[in-house]
Amino acid sequence: MDFVGKFYLGDVGFMLKHELIILYRGVRYHLKEYARRGPENEKKLFNLHHASLKNVIERSFEVLKKRFAIITSGTELHYDFETMTEIVLACFILHNILMGVDPGPHLIAQVDRELQDNNPKEDEIVRHEQDEDYRRRSMLRDEIATQIWADYQLGL
Helix, strand or coil, X not given: CCCCCCCEEECCCCCCECCEEECCCCCCCCCCHHHHCCCCCHHHHHHXXXXXXXXXXXXXXHHHHHHCXXXXXXXXXXXXXXXXXXXXXXXXXXXXXXXXXXCCHHHHHHHHHHHHHCCCCHHHCCCCCCCHHHHHHHHHHHHHHHHHHHHHHHCC
């Protein structure tokens, strides 16, 4: 199955909408737990992959924000969307170059501590209304979960 397109990853507090894929609600996933034994079903595996991707993305942006003040300069946008996209891309490129010269382990450790302290609890879930878009996104998420479970079972 080919899942064409790009999706945003969202916490369970968001509504499952077009181009936004959220975790399965009420399905516990613990990254440390899976280091000892694998996930038990497709929903747990999906949540594991989703959480892993989201953690990498959050960590990357937090490191960038600490390294490059232009990304966090004020609450008002000073540039149009296209320019901001180019600034973020340039910051990622510069960051990757700097990682070869000075990986900044203190910066990475600080971001890791802050992310761990600010991790929202599943109890803070916002309820959503069932609509057609939600149903389609839910079916897509189920298809993705089924495919990654099948790949996992095959050892891919």
